[in-house]
Amino acid sequence: xQDNAGxxxxxxxxxxxxxxxxxxxxxxxxxxDIAHACxxxxxxxxxxxxxxxxxxxxxIDHASEVFDVHVREAVEGTGSARERLExxxxxxxxxxxxxxxxxxxxxxxxxxxxxxxxxxxxxxxxRTIAALAxxxxxxxxxxxxxxxxxxxxxxxxxxxxxxxxxxxxxNVPANADHHASAELVTRLFFxxxxx
Amino acid sequence: xQDNAGxxxxxxxxxxxxxxxxxxxxxxxxxxDIAHACxxxxxxxxxxxxxxxxxxxxxIDHASEVFDVHVREAVEGTGSARERLExxxxxxxxxxxxxxxxxxxxxxxxxxxxxxxxxxxxxxxxRTIAALAxxxxxxxxxxxxxxxxxxxxxxxxxxxxxxxxxxxxxNVPANADHHASAELVTRLFFxxxxx
DNA sequence: TACACTTGACTGAACGTTCAGTCAGGTGTG
DNA sequence: CACACCTGACTGAACGTTCAGTCAAGTGTA
Numbered sequence: 382x383q384d385n386a387g388x389x390x391x392x393x394x395x396x397x398x399x400x401x402x403x404x405x406x407x408x409x410x411x412x413x414d415i416a417h418a419c420x421x422x423x424x425x426x427x428x429x430x431x432x433x434x435x436x437x438x439x440x441i442d443h444a445s446e447v448f449d450v451h452v453r454e455a456v457e458g459t460g461s462a463r464e465r466l467e468x469x470x471x472x473x474x475x476x477x478x479x480x481x482x483x484x485x486x487x488x489x490x491x492x493x494x495x496x497x498x499x500x501x502x503x504x505x506x507x508r509t510i511a512a513l514a515x516x517x518x519x520x521x522x523x524x525x526x527x528x529x530x531x532x533x534x535x536x537x538x539x540x541x542x543x544x545x546x547x548x549x550x551x552n553v554p555a556n557a558d559h560h561a562s563a564e565l566v567t568r569l570f571f572x573x574x575x576x
Numbered sequence: 577x578q579d580n581a582g583x584x585x586x587x588x589x590x591x592x593x594x595x596x597x598x599x600x601x602x603x604x605x606x607x608x609d610i611a612h613a614c615x616x617x618x619x620x621x622x623x624x625x626x627x628x629x630x631x632x633x634x635x636i637d638h639a640s641e642v643f644d645v646h647v648r649e650a651v652e653g654t655g656s657a658r659e660r661l662e663x664x665x666x667x668x669x670x671x672x673x674x675x676x677x678x679x680x681x682x683x684x685x686x687x688x689x690x691x692x693x694x695x696x697x698x699x700x701x702x703r704t705i706a707a708l709a710x711x712x713x714x715x716x717x718x719x720x721x722x723x724x725x726x727x728x729x730x731x732x733x734x735x736x737x738x739x740x741x742x743x744x745x746x747n748v749p750a751n752a753d754h755h756a757s758a759e760l761v762t763r764l765f766f767x768x769x770x771x
Numbered sequence: 772t773a774c775a776c777t778t779g780a781c782t783g784a785a786c787g788t789t790c791a792g793t794c795a796g797g798t799g800t801g
Numbered sequence: 802c803a804c805a806c807c808t809g810a811c812t813g814a815a816c817g818t819t820c821a822g823t824c825a826a827g828t829g830t831a
Contacts, residue, residue: 390780406688408603412817422782427818429780463770485687491742492684493601507746517769527771529763533756536746537764540739541732547686551702551731561728568724569732573768574712575658576722585806607791617808622792624806 391429393419395443398436403482406489407437407497434497437486441498444483445505447476452512462520463571469513470542470566474559477546488543510535541566586624588614590638593631598677601684602632602692629692632681636693639678640700642671647707657715658766664708665737665761669754672741683738705730736761 397418401410412433416423430436451472455465477484490499491506513535520526545562592613596605607628611618625631646667650660672679685694686701708730715721740757 405690406601406603408601409688409691411815413815423817424783424819425781433817485689489687491739492680492687493604494680495600496604503746510746520769524771526769529760529769533760534764534769536739537736537760540735544686544731544735544739551698551705565725565728565732569729569765569768571768571770573764573766574715574721574724574729575766576719606789608789618791619793619809620807628791 390419390421390425394421394426394429394436395439399440399482399486402437402440403485406493407486437497440483440486441502441505444480444487447480447483448473448487449509451476452509455516456512462516462523462525465516466513466520466538466570467567469516470538470570471563473542474546474563474566477543478559481546484543484546488547506539510539513538538566538570541570585614585616585620589616589621589624589631590634594635594638594677594681597632597635598680602681632692635678635681636697636700639675639682642675642678643668643682644704646671647704650711651707657711657718657720660711661708661715661733661765662762664711665733665765666758668737669741669758669761672738673754676741676744679738679741683742701734705734708733733761733765736765 394415398410398415401414401418412423412426415436416426426436430439451469454472455469458465458468460468487502487505490496490502493499494503510532514531517526517529517531517534517538521528521531545566589610593605593610596609596613607618607621610631611621621631625634646664649667650664653660653663655663682697682700685691685697688694689698705727709726712721712724712726712729712733716723716726740761
């Protein structure tokens, strides 16, 4: 009972931190804010983590597990390049919907390039783009896609999918209709807007 | 000479703040940082601005002038919907290249929805999307574009163009080749990746 | 069973530092 | 003088972090 009480608390702290960091941003959230949100003392957070940044680090590690799955599936999966990319789009948007805060933490360095752990996060994004680019490159080589620079296209795809995911910030109601989102992204990315 | 020394100083403060806010983010930059960057006292900043947030506000007003031009041109300009959107893409990417910090300030609330002036900035983004959507809607009505929800497409376009603009954060060298960027975005948005 | 000892989980209070913002006053020009 | 411009010295509050110590729940021993 008490053996895993510590683990439970650690998870509770992480859950609160995920929500707060995702909503307000790392800098704007104090350790006291996190502590208050999960009803513990600030000192307890330093019992479970070495410092504030390591809380963020733990969240990022968790986030990678959630989102990287879809990238790996696209790279290692079966089917045509387009099929695998379509599955990536759907999967990524699903994860984005259920882990908005986590996604915001991951993409923040794109608008905050000197923020906390920016170097690590940007490297991660770079790896994601490279992975998607490899799938696109396959499609280009096989003639499935038109000739183009794969890394650029991959960048655009990630931009599209993340914009769509961040859309609930805007007035646009993105809730519950991520199927429509996936369709839009798929269509925009593969066929464009032109009739 | 000294009459407009104040104006000059105000502009210098704004220039430093633009750079610092754009690189490190509003929260991570102290008033003392800004003061030190343009070699004045912190007190002087409070002589020219009522508080820290109003410095950001002044920057945003300036940013709007820089970026809104391209949106207005797309809405009020002549030519087909596609031509006007293409001009918007080129213009926006040009401004983005020469005002990276400013753009980062404008889009930050997308990943920091409770940050400083987020409400105002999000409203601004909403207006931009609505404006682009109206152009896309024209294209849809005239049969130039395939039937689709204009606001979603507009959202995607803005996402594409801003992702491309933020790309210099990544390892991808986006400098000096915003023509290639514009081509990519144009192609991705209008024709998609498919052969 | 009883009692001394250890441990993991947790806290209140305080640390030094940094922050946004203030203020009384100085300097040069019309 | 009067006014625009500017500064050094300062303040209260908030910050991340530390620390001495509490407490309930084992554990080993007799």
